[in-house]
Amino acid sequence: MIIGAIEAGGTKFVCGIGNENGEILDRISFPTETPERTTQRAAEYFKDKGIEALGVGSFGPLDLDKNSPTYGHVTTTPKPGWNHYDLLGHLKRELNVPTGFDTDVNAAAFGEARWGAAKGLDSCLYYTVGTGIGVGVYAGGQLVHGLVHPEGGHVPMRRHPDDKFEGACPYHGDCLEGMAAGPAIAKRWGQGGDSLPEDHPAWEIEAHYLAEAITGAVLLLSPKKVILGGGVMHQSQLFPLIRGKVARNLNGYVASSALDDLETYIVPPALGDNAGLAGSLALGIEALRG
Structure with missing residues (x-):
C-alpha cells in the first residue's frame, strides 16, 4: 500500500x-x-x-x-x-x-494516536506551538469537528501577574496564540525564543500560558494524553515548568492515576x-x- x-x-x-x-x-x-x-x-x-x-x-x-x-x-x-x-x-x-x-494539528493528533505517544488510547490532545498555536483533538477514537474544527490557540487566557504585554494576535490580542506563539515571544522580548537562554524569564511566562490552556482542556475534554509539539517546544526546559503549573492549577481535583505522573501525561510527540x-x-x- x-x-x-x-x-x-x-x-x-x-x-x-x-x-x-x-x-x-x-x-x-x-x-x-x-x-x-x-x-x-x-x-x-x-x-x-x-x-x-x-x-x-x-x-x-x-x-x-x-x-x-x-x-x-x-x-x-x-x-x-x-x-x-x-x-x-x-x-x-x-x-x-x-x-x-x-x-494539520488534527492530523498530528491522529498520527500520535495511531503510531506515537497516544498509541492504544482513544483520546489525546496535540498542541503545536510555533509561528501560531493550533490544537488537535482526538476523542472517542475520532478526530473532533463541530461548527468548524477546534481553534484552541485562540482561547482567552488568565494573564501572568507580571506580564504587561498587550498580545500579538491580530484577531484577539491576548489569546493563547497572541501571548505564547513564537511571534509573541519575539515581540515581547525583542528577540526570538531560540536566542534566549534557558533561565530567561520568558520561559516562566510561556509556561504559565501553556499551562493555563492545558488545565482548561483537561477539565473540559478529559484527554488521556497531552502532546506538545512545534518549534517553541524544542525548548525542553518548558516541559517541567508546564507540568508543575498544571499540577498546581488542578490542585488534585481530577481524580485520575494518569495525573499522578505528569512526565508521562504531558509529553513531546513520539513521532517528533x-x-x-x-x-x-x-x-x-x-x-x-x-
Whole structure:
C-alpha cells in the first residue's frame, strides 16, 4: 500500500509517501508560495509515485463540513492569496485518488494516536506551538469537528501577574496564540525564543500560558494524553515548568492515576517532527478504507 501525505503549512509544504505501518518512505519540502504554484508542485511530486490515496493535513481555518459547497477550502486565513482557496478540490482534480482532509494539528493528533505517544488510547490532545498555536483533538477514537474544527490557540487566557504585554494576535490580542506563539515571544522580548537562554524569564511566562490552556482542556475534554509539539517546544526546559503549573492549577481535583505522573501525561510527540506527515498518512489510509 503506497499512500501520499501532505503537511500543508503556512511556511512550507511537506509531501511524502508511506505505507500502512506509518513508515515514511520518501519526502520533500518546499516553501508555501501562491496557492496555485504550491499545489501544482505538490501534485507534480505525486504524479509518478503510484499512490492509492492521499491524506492532507493543512493550516487553516478550513471548511471540513462534507455537506458544504466549500468543503476542502482554506477559509479566513491571513495568509496572502490563500483566503477561500479550494485546496482539496485542486489536489483531487490533479491526482484523482481517495483523499482525506483535516487540519494539520488534527492530523498530528491522529498520527500520535495511531503510531506515537497516544498509541492504544482513544483520546489525546496535540498542541503545536510555533509561528501560531493550533490544537488537535482526538476523542472517542475520532478526530473532533463541530461548527468548524477546534481553534484552541485562540482561547482567552488568565494573564501572568507580571506580564504587561498587550498580545500579538491580530484577531484577539491576548489569546493563547497572541501571548505564547513564537511571534509573541519575539515581540515581547525583542528577540526570538531560540536566542534566549534557558533561565530567561520568558520561559516562566510561556509556561504559565501553556499551562493555563492545558488545565482548561483537561477539565473540559478529559484527554488521556497531552502532546506538545512545534518549534517553541524544542525548548525542553518548558516541559517541567508546564507540568508543575498544571499540577498546581488542578490542585488534585481530577481524580485520575494518569495525573499522578505528569512526565508521562504531558509529553513531546513520539513521532517528533514527523507527527504531522504521519498523521496525514493516516488520513489517507482512512480515505482508502472508506
